[in-house]
Amino acid sequence: MRTEVVILNKLGLHARPAALLVQATSKFKSEIYLKKNDMEVNAKSILGVMMLAAECGATLAVSVAGEDAEDAVKTVVELFESKFGEDQEE
Amino acid sequence: MQQEEKSIQVATLLSDCADRFKLRLLTSESTLGSRIINAEISRPGLILAGFSKRFAWDRTQVIGETEVVYMESLDSATLERYLDKMCAFEIPCIFVSKGLDAPQALLDAAERHGRPVLGTRLGTQDFTRRFSAFLETNFAPRQYLHGSLADVYGVGLLYIGPSGIGKSECVLDLVERGHRLVCDDVVHITRENNETLVGMANEGLGHHMEIRGLGIIDVFRLFGIRAVRKRKRIEVVVELVNWEDSGDIDRTGLDDRTTEILGVTLPLVQVPLVPGKNITVISEVIATNHLLKLKGHHSAREFNRSLLEQMKQVDYIDEVSE
Structure with missing residues (x-):
């Protein structure tokens, strides 16, 4: 399964959101990959996710393969849409 | 995982490697947007005589002394026609080696079609060898x-x-x-x-x-x-x-x-x-x-070989005792 997500939180995909993402993806059996430009990384690897240096406004391609792919995609999309719980005070 | 698609913009090449390859831009800066898309280098050859079939236009072209002397030997109308034909192809970049003076007709034709021409002070072979290694590294899978x-x-x-x-x-x-x-x-x-x-x-x-x-x-x-x-x-x-x-x-x-x-x-x-x-x-x-x-030395195979050897000897002893 493939979809796209956009980074909505101001600071981009820094350590904390990356950790939240990795925690969420690690619960799934599916292989989950994120791609920015020509760089594709395992979404269960915190260093990999951080290396994307995905800034606010950047678009990431998400590709998921496995038995629980549908739930995994849903979780990932929701996490990005929730801005990882950041930018709340405004 | 997917492989990267690569290309090198001539502007980047000039700003990053001008010293390394002793480069100088001979056409206007408006030609710098052109991109090198593969690791191949070619000498233009017969295209300079107007023969355009099988011209490897998508490669970086290197013009050395032979080509320059040949171009000078042509009358200006013919040369202009041939060069126009050559530059109509989407050539990524043209190099003139050995610090030679590029014929004005070449620069004019390149400029008209928006192809960058770069001069290098390196000799033709030296430049080709070094630049080829550079491209190989850049375009390696x-x-x-x-x-x-x-x-x-x-x-x-x-x-x-x-x-x-x-x-x-x-x-x-x-x-x-x-x-x-x-x-x-x-x-x-x-x-x-x-x-x-x-x-x-x-x-x-x-x-x-x-x-x-x-x-x-x-x-x-x-x-x-x-x-x-x-x-x-x-x-x-x-x-x-x-x-x-x-x-x-x-x-x-x-x-x-x-x-x-x-x-x-x-x-x-x-x-x-x-x-x-x-x-x-x-x-x-x-x-x-x-x-x-x-x-x-392959440990597993050596071990198995000596085991087979040992079993062969047992067969031999059995035969003797019978």
Whole structure:
């Protein structure tokens, strides 16, 4: 399964959101990959996710393969849409 | 994982490598947007005589003394016609070597069609050789792979396997025992000379690793310069697999398994793991065993050979006693 997500939180995909993402993806059996430009990384690897240096406004391609792919995609999309719980005070 | 598509903008080439290749732009800056799209270099050859069939227009073109002298020998109307025909092709970049004066007709035609012409002070052969190596490096097939790369007794071991199986912990243990980390988690692999795979970290990643429970650590700061290296040839792939999934793993080591990365075949060793199992010593033996095999000694086969030999002798004794 493939979809796209956009980074909505101001600071981009820094350590904390990356950790939240990795925690969420690690619960799934599916292989989950994120791609920015020509760089594709395992979404269960915190260093990999951080290396994307995905800034606010950047678009990431998400590709998921496995038995629980549908739930995994849903979780990932929701996490990005929730801005990882950041930018709340405004 | 997917391979990168690459191209080099001539503007970037000029700003980054002007000194290295002794370059000077001979056309206007408006031509600098052109992109080199492959690693091939060509001499224009017969296109300069108006023969355009099979002209390798998508390659970087190098014009040397022969071409310049030939162009000077043509009358200006003919030359202009031929050059116009040549530059109508979408040539990525034209180099004039040896610091020669490029014929004005060439510069005019290139300018009209928006093709960049760069002069180099290097000799034709020297330039071609150096520039070709530069392009080879830039256009070498590459990919990112989820894994960890370490140098164990000089052998490049690439660890792969599912998230959380303990690749990083294994490499950290190796570092502790005096081996060296190349990179963890995301290995940037380049194929060199069509047969060698070289792994390294991306700039951003450096020698950081993630150890569960600890978070992100900097191996270079913690263990020093001897614990790290920048790049390493990948020689053996070590796949860490869950103990439960290890049913069909070879127990004898008689058959050498292989795997393929970027079209290069590499020996593959599959190691079954239970959580917390320490495979540092196993890793060291994988490396030394690989070195032995390179020297021509295959332990599993030698062992089996002597076993077969022994059984043959038993047959012989049985025959004698009958």
